[in-house]
Amino acid sequence: MVRKAVITAAGLGTRLLLATKEMPKEMLPLFSSGRNGDLLLKPVLQFIFEQLYDLGFREFCFVVGRGKRSIEDHFTPDYNYMELLKGKNKVNLVKNLEEFYQKVEKSIIFWVNQPEPRGFGHAVLMAE
Secondary structure, three states, X not given: OOOEEEEEEXXXXXXXXXXXXXXXXXXXXXXXXXXXXXXXXXEHHHHHHHHHHHOOOOEEEEEEEOOOHHHHHHOOOOHHHHHHHHHOOOHHHHHXXXXXXXXXXXXXXXXXXXXXXXXXXXXXXXXX
């Protein structure tokens, strides 16, 4: 059974300009309902990761391009930020963030840099 996922996130996002000029398209927010029915905004890439995780995947290879540091930052647990949210009584946000961080910590994540955008096939080859 396959349990390794390759997630390509290296493109320039030119079809979504101007929205993607400063933010990678993979980090654009989508609405989601939280555990208590409250609305949350999550990056597209987090949705993809969580869906694959819930299907049983535990090894992930993210192929990212230049200027996509925010993706790796998002997948790096930040407990100081959680403490800040707790101090502001953002209980539901903290719970949702904790669930995401638990999934990240139970996963093996590899980061591969695609130095120049050469298409989807090249990005997949970079993951080998």
